[in-house]
Amino acid sequence: MIELTGETLTLLEMKQLLSPGEKVYLNKEALEKVQKSRQAVEKIVRENRTIYGINTGFGKFSDVHIDEKDTRVLQLHLIRSHACGVGEPFPEKVSRAMLILRLNALLKGFSGIREEVLERFVYMINHEIHPVVPQQGSLGASGDLAPLAHLALVLLGEGFVWQNGEVVSSEGIWEKHKLAPIVLEAKEGLALINGTQAMTAQGVVNYLEAEKLAYDSEWIAAMTMEALYGITDAFHPAIHEARGYPEQIEVAGRMLEWLEGSRLTTVQGEKRVQDAYSIRCIPQVHGASWQVLGYVKEKLEIEMNAATDNPLIFDEGETVVSGGNFHGQPIAFAMDFLKVGVAELANISERRVERLVNPQLNEGLPPFLSAEPGLQSGAMILQYAAASLVSENKTLAHPASVDSIRSSGNQEDHVSMGTIGARHAYSIIENARKVLAIEALCAMTSCLIRGSEKMGEKTFGKLQKLNEVTEPIGEDRVYSIDVERVAAWLKG
Numbered sequence: 001m002i003e004l005t006g007e008t009l010t011l012l013e014m015k016q017l018l019s020p021g022e023k024v025y026l027n028k029e030a031l032e033k034v035q036k037s038r039q040a041v042e043k044i045v046r047e048n049r050t051i052y053g054i055n056t057g058f059g060k061f062s063d064v065h066i067d068e069k070d071t072r073v074l075q076l077h078l079i080r081s082h083a084c085g086v087g088e089p090f091p092e093k094v095s096r097a098m099l100i101l102r103l104n105a106l107l108k109g110f111s112g113i114r115e116e117v118l119e120r121f122v123y124m125i126n127h128e129i130h131p132v133v134p135q136q137g138s139l140g141a142s143g144d145l146a147p148l149a150h151l152a153l154v155l156l157g158e159g160f161v162w163q164n165g166e167v168v169s170s171e172g173i174w175e176k177h178k179l180a181p182i183v184l185e186a187k188e189g190l191a192l193i194n195g196t197q198a199m200t201a202q203g204v205v206n207y208l209e210a211e212k213l214a215y216d217s218e219w220i221a222a223m224t225m226e227a228l229y230g231i232t233d234a235f236h237p238a239i240h241e242a243r244g245y246p247e248q249i250e251v252a253g254r255m256l257e258w259l260e261g262s263r264l265t266t267v268q269g270e271k272r273v274q275d276a277y278s279i280r281c282i283p284q285v286h287g288a289s290w291q292v293l294g295y296v297k298e299k300l301e302i303e304m305n306a307a308t309d310n311p312l313i314f315d316e317g318e319t320v321v322s323g324g325n326f327h328g329q330p331i332a333f334a335m336d337f338l339k340v341g342v343a344e345l346a347n348i349s350e351r352r353v354e355r356l357v358n359p360q361l362n363e364g365l366p367p368f369l370s371a372e373p374g375l376q377s378g379a380m381i382l383q384y385a386a387a388s389l390v391s392e393n394k395t396l397a398h399p400a401s402v403d404s405i406r407s408s409g410n411q412e413d414h415v416s417m418g419t420i421g422a423r424h425a426y427s428i429i430e431n432a433r434k435v436l437a438i439e440a441l442c443a444m445t446s447c448l449i450r451g452s453e454k455m456g457e458k459t460f461g462k463l464q465k466l467n468e469v470t471e472p473i474g475e476d477r478v479y480s481i482d483v484e485r486v487a488a489w490l491k492g
Contacts, residue, residue, distance in 0.1 A: 004100075006030050006107030009304045011297060014204050017100055018093050023126040024100065026107060026118065033109025034118065040317025041112035041187045045071065052311050052322050053190040054112070075189030079156060082149035082193055085134030090147070090202065092162045095130040097201035098151055101304055102192070108305075110312040111191040120155055120182055127177070132160040132167055133198070139407060140328035140418035143308065144198030147419070152192040157181030195308040196328045202422035203300050203331055203338075209429050209491065210342050211293055213436065214286065216490050217345050218251065219462050220440045221282050222258035224352045225265060226455055227446030228363050232259055233268045234280040240287075247294070248287030255282060262456035264447070271363075278351035285348050292341030299334040332401035332418030339425045343393040346432035349439045350386040356442040357383050369445050369473045376476045379442050385483070386438045389431040396424045396431075430487075437486035441479075445472035 002013050005027040016022050044051050045068055055066045058078060066074050090098070103121040106113050124130070131154040137146035153159030154170040158181075161170050174181055184192075224230070235252040259265050266272075274280055311322040357379045359367035370378030400421035406413045444466050447455055452463055469489045470482045 001025055003027050004030070004104050004107055006033075006104055006109070007305050009100075009104050009301075011204065011207060011301060011304075014097065014100070014304070015208050017125075018096060018205070018208070020128075024103070024122055026122060030107040030109065031115055031118075034107060034113065034115055036316055037109045037112045037313050038114050040313050040320075041185075043317055044320070045186050051320050053194075054187045058190065071186040072183065075184035075186070076156070078189040079149050079152045079184070079193070080158070082145045083153050083159065085137035085146040085150050087134050087136035089132045090135050090198070091205070092130050094201050094205050095133050095151075095162065096125070096128070097204050098133065098147070098197050099125050099130065101197040101201055101204070102148065102151065102195060104304065105195055105197065105306065105308055106191060108307045110307045110314065111309040112187040112313050113191045114185065114188065117155065117182055117184075117188060117192075120179075123177075123179070124154070128163075129154070129170075129173055129177075130162045131170070132162060135423055138198055138419040139405065139412075140196070140199055140332055140416035140420070141324075141326060141414065142407075142412050143194040143310075143326035144196060144328070144419055145193050147198035148193040148195060151197075152189065155182040155192070156184070191309050194310050194326045196303060196306075196326065196331055196418065197308075199328050199331045199335065199418040199422040200300065200303045202419070202426060203296070203335055204304070206335070206338060206422060206425045206429060207293070207296055207300055209426075209433075210296075210338060212492065213342065213429060213433055213490070214289060214293060214345060217286060217349065217436055218254050218282075219258050219459060220349070220436050220443060221279075221286070221352065222255055222456070222459050223443035223447055223463065224356060224439060225255075225259065225279060226262050226459060227264070227356060227365070227443050227450060228275075228279065229264060229266045229271050230279050231268050231270075231272070231275050232256065232265045234275065235259075235283060240283055243284075245287055245291070247290035248283045251287045251290065252283035258458050259456050260458065262459065263454040264450055265456075276351075276355065276361075278348050278355065282348070285344060289341040289345050292337050296334045296338045296341075299330055303331055328416035328418030329401065332416035332421050335418060335421035335425045336397075336399040336401050339393075339397045339399075339421070339428050342425070342428050342432050343390070343397045346386075346390045346393055346428075346435040349432075349435045350383075350390045353379075353383050353386050353435075353439050353442055356439075356446050362446070365446055365449060369442060369449075371474050378476070379445070379473050379479075382438050382442065382479055382483070385480075386435045389435050393428045393431050396428050400424060433487045433490050434483055437483050437490060440466055440486055440490075441470060441473065441482055448472050
């Protein structure tokens with residue numbers, strides 16, 4: 001069970017919380033801040049002070065005053081009108097992350113929401129009641145309004161949730177759990193939807209999957225090196241220390257660990273003086289992608305603990321300030337950067353696949369790893385598929401954050417498109433995983449041809465596990481099944 005404070009949530013804790021059965025509880029000191037913030041909102045309502053989002057309209061309607069008797073209706077209309085997301089829903093894991101992150105942000109005590117609402121979030125997380133949230137419809141500023149409105153709908157007994165892999169009505173869920181839907185009070189609707197939790201939730205899932213993919217890319221590349229009699233001198237520590245990038249140094253060190261004891265690798269001059277860049281520059285290229293991951297991790301962990309509501313309430317309500325913490329530009333940049341870093345892991349992997357299957361480059365392996373060259377095509381079209389995926393990634397890697405569009409009568413005249421960037425980053429990760437699955441299948445086949453008994457102990461261990469998932473390339477078969485199976489195994 002993990003304590004939420006609004007200040008200390010980490011990606012490691014998010015990884016735990018996204019696993020089945022993990023629960024949360026709320027920090028007592030944080031709840032005291034929440035209570036004081038709520039008292040401040042209630043005082044503002046009693047005194048009839050005009051404060052954006054409490055007793056005014058929203059966006060371009062911010063100058064329209066709302067009577068105290070209509071504040072509940074205002075919040076209900078806000079959630080319903082903003083729940084206009086479209087398209088396929090976010091994966092359930094992303095929906096769960098969204099719940100956790102929105103709860104953590106509200107715990108900071110700047111949003112004026114009641115403890116009762118936060119306890120309902122806790123109940124949903126701990127009972128795995130995850131809202132169905134359409135992926136499309138957010139501009140990534142003014143918060144992830146449409147996605148978070150769908151999240152909030154569930155509290156009201158509207159909308160839909162995931163239960164045991166199926167979509168059911170939230171009204172039925174609350175009846176089943178013998179709980180009444182929440183009735184939102186002043187400011188609470190806005191507090192629920194003003195934030196970056198859709199893009200950040202997708203970003204968290206992206207990071208966790210990309211980090212695993214980056215580690216997997218190293219042992220897969222190590223198997224390819226063995227298959228091609230790769231030269232390990234390129235990983236000599238002195239080379240990488242001379243340049244100085246810690247991530248590059250670390251990748252080179254891990255590559256040597258993977259290849260320790262291998263009788264398939266060579267030294268410079270034994271078979272050739274140097275390898276092609278896709279082999280020789282693994283530490284430099286993969287290391288640069290690790291630099292990207294480091295940047296993304298830093299930004300996500302800040303945003304996961306950030307107050308992204310508007311307005312924010314300070315000094316027990318004496319200071320209520322409208323600002324722009326809902327603007328997703330920091331995460332938009334991070335997601336666009338992540339797209340490039342992961343796309344490059346796929347790019348260099350596809351080049352290694354080409355070297356494994358091309359008879360002019362593969363050091364005497366069968367052409368296209370075919371059991372009967374000519375009669376059987378072997379891995380020929382597997383390389384096509386990898387090339388197609390990396391080409392698609394190049395399109396998806398176009399930065400979403402360089403775009404903007406005016407909205408809300410030009411009141412909201414610059415937006416981040418961060419949620420689009422986060423969604424595209426996930427597509428790139430999925431594509432990259434399939435490219436690496438293709439490399440793994442080709443590398444395994446090649447190492448078995450070379451003699452798996454000559455492999456290093458660690459790479460041989462991976463080959464054995466991989467061989468439990470799929471068979472090496474042999475008699476021609478429908479290889480899409482193998483690629484999907486290996487990709488699912490890599491995803492874990």
